[in-house]
Amino acid sequence: MKTIAFFNNKGGVGKTSLVYHLAWMYARLGVNVLAADLDPQANLTSMFLDDGTLEPLWPETGERRTVYGALRPLLEGTGDIGNPYLVEPEPGLGLLVGDLLLAAAEDELSSQWPACLDRKPRAFRVLSALSRILRRGAAQVDAQLILVDVGPNLGAFNRAALVTADSVVVPLAPDLYSLQGLRNLGPTLRRWRNEWDERRERNPVPDLAVPEGAMRPIGYIVMQHAVRLDRPVKAYRRWMSRIPGVYRAAVADERPPSEDTTIDEDPHCLAALKHYRSLMPLAQEARKPMFALKPADGAIGGHVAAVRACYRDFRALAGTVLTRVGLSSLDGQGGSDPPSGESAPRERPAPITFRPLGPAPEPPPEGKLFTPARMADLARDLEEVIAKVEEWGIPVPGGSRLPQTAEHLQQVTSAQSFPESREGRCKTAHAAQDAQEFSIIGGMLPRQPLKPVVQALSRAVGGTIGVTPHPAYQAQSELWVGAALSCAGVSVGVLTKPNGASPDYIVRNDGKEYAIEVKRIASGSKVRQRVSKASEQVRGSRYDGGALVVDLTDWLPSDVTLRFAEGPPDLNSPHMRIARRIDQLRKEIFDDRTDRIRPRRMQLLAVTAFARFIHWDLTDPSQIHLTRYIAPLWFWQSGENRGDHRARWLAELLNDGVRNIGYQDLGAQEIRFRNPGA
Known part of the structure; x- marks a missing residue:
């Protein structure tokens, strides 16, 4: 020593x-x-x-x-x-x-x-x-x-x-x-x-x-x-x-x-x-070293390269000091550069935690996140949701996704182990994710059937495990956002117009109504179409602004959203990929050259993006890592503007609601722009 x-x-x-x-x-x-x-x-x-x-x-x-x-x-x-x-x-x-x-x-x-x-x-x-x-x-x-x-x-x-x-x-x-x-x-x-x-x-x-x-x-x-x-x-x-x-x-x-x-x-x-002038304030706020900063701490854009350079500098210094005092060097430990896609190595990562709706469950044995024994609990929760859906008169065929999911999870529990094949593990991961998601959705369903919610549920229950039509997943995302809004404690309403142009949700605050539109984006070519559609649905004399909620899961590479790798999940790589997608969304709404919101986007006050991830640790076949991320973004004008507080309120509302049911917060971004009349 x-x-x-x-x-x-x-x-x-x-x-x-x-x-x-x-x-x-x-x-x-x-x-x-x-x-x-x-x-x-x-x-x-x-x-x-x-x-x-x-x-x-x-x-x-x-x-x-x-x-x-x-x-x-x-x-x-x-x-x-x-x-x-x-x-x-x-x-x-x-x-x-x-x-x-x-x-x-x-x-x-x-x-x-x-x-x-x-x-x-x-x-x-x-x-x-x-x-x-x-x-x-x-x-x-x-x-x-x-x-x-x-x-x-x-x-x-x-x-x-x-x-x-x-x-x-x-x-x-x-x-x-x-x-x-x-x-x-x-x-x-x-x-x-x-x-x-x-x-x-x-x-x-x-x-x-x-x-x-x-x-x-x-x-x-x-x-x-x-x-x-x-x-x-x-x-x-x-x-x-x-x-x-x-x-x-x-x-x-x-x-x-x-x-x-x-x-x-x-x-x-x-x-x-x-x-490292720009990194130190972020590190002090996050109470972590500069080389361990992540996008969730605000280390985005040019900060990412600075974090990596900081890591290289301190790792080299650590090795030099060890050599000077006569201890073994760090050759072969951690590499001279952080692993690709992350800001800093995590040789001792903390287990990912998930906070479901309602009281938090007891920690699984040995800190495992989702073990075979827990699959039975997920299956029981899902069966309760199925029973409630059927009470509303929505048919749930025995061979469809939800009954299949409950049955598969019970089989995993009975076997006391996860499948050994890659295909079997994929199926189990999708089943666990769907069961978890619908359990959360079930917690927000009203006692009496509400027509738009019934319609969304009717679409969401379709498909089979791991093979779900886009309309079903779209409806599932809409229901999930409804659960988040309910969990945030806001008064949530739904409105259906004959022409089908109504937003997915309406929230009320201080006598004002705001429209919430939910979209799933599967590719970069669909960004403008989805943003334009959402903008149309939140505009109009009856609304005082609105927000767009985007599910990015389909837009991310499949090897990111479902990964098989040795060791704990690399959380920084998804962070960076989400940040790039968020930037594309931002550019479709905000014009950097004029510091203004683009035409026909003025009522779009906030954007919240989220994505789901599954990770299998091949060194420990007894667990699945399921995690989710949320990244809020809001737009506000310089100077006095009555829309500023509404934009922030909407962004924080969505952020709080989604965080309350288990998402990991990537940190909010504010975009300030000039008064369009200036």
Whole structure:
């Protein structure tokens, strides 16, 4: 196990962000790691934990579940160190929670430093306390690495923190202040190392594990430089050219190079990381590293390439640091680039969860999503829907899709395993998806038959398992959107005109009526036709605007919507494909050249797209992954406009309703346009 401290007595260089991202990178590449927040400002802790999670760990009275809580008995003279409390944001990643009260330990650590020369046992217990706490914490997560974040000063607490370190990495910015910081830091590290060597030899307690205090500088990392055409801009190049010489003379204690050496040529430079300006706000909001951002977090368009570049930079840096501290490299682990179609690797993905209408069921055994045992529950739910449909006078032939589905799921349950053949598994997956969908639909059906709903149900029950006519699937999508609207708590109505031109649903809010049109799109050539048709059906004097809901499932490649692959599902690839489809929809409604809604689209205030996916994990034949995605989009005018709040309300209504019955949210997009009269 190796302990690495990240230290610079100049603040604001991105040190804490660096520790945070490296900790996540190592964990996702399979290297168990402990991130230790030994900075009394506790910035690293605030990056990992939100206020709601942190508040119980920092009680005003009682035991604090932080590094200070483990240190407190020793400082107060009531005992030795306690066992540290760790938070595990991800398997293999432990966080030793920081605490603002660490500043209170400064005086005690300062007074005990000279006391070591007098061979006082308490002095050695106090000065070795942080090292012993780190090692106990590392044992809890079986850590191979400890990454230590320390504050930007040369005080007694940082001296004790750095004594715990085998190695030191110096993050710095390309500016005058960082160069001055290097000149201060190097001599200080050498002095502390020599002084600790002298004290360590005087330890009077043989069984007390005191750290070696090697504090060996292994290199520097240039942070936050701006880049233009893959080169640092001129303002930064001036300072970057001086870093190698200053580092060698002040920190590495070597002769400066006789000629100018760039950081690219300097063996002491571990990496030069650019400022990912647009990614950091997204990462902070999502509380995840920049290289793990996905379209659902807002990383779309040009952000996708930036996320991939960020991943490559941090993975390369992680490998370099491991090599410098004498551990095995990351060759063969995770690849030098994220897998195609995703922003970042997920070696330890969390299981996909599905939240059905009504109370959430108990988690399946071992976290499996849909196991053979659960097929019987789906079959029973579907049989209840069939009975209700038949009560309304809608015939459901025995050989049609719904009875076939219920029977097939019962057979899977009886066999206690899924079919072994690919064809059999496809059939089971489609059956499970249909049963789940109709169970949700059944929960929104009114007690009394409503003519338009009866008509839609009559069309939706047709077909056989996996072979369903387009009209049946179209009707199924319409019913499903009705379930979502009902689940959102809105007053939903239906209206049928003699000419058949009525929208699928009408919703009322504040005395206004809005039309909802549902479309399935099977190809790019159908986009304009479907959008035009929906626009016609939401226009008119009786409506105050409307929304288009699009089922994208048929428009996506079949190998995306039904996949057989080893390992958990790749969720980023569907995200990106949906984003491209959404962009085509947007361009059909919104004119980028004029920043306006296209003619005859003005009443179309919002669009919501969704898609269904099935994934078979070939390494675990006992489960099916079923997941769904939703992506809302709304349009609003610049300045005062009464349609702005209506657009947002409609988009959020659909988003909330669909999310409530189990979709994963891809994140909303706002499109602002100029007043058409301007």
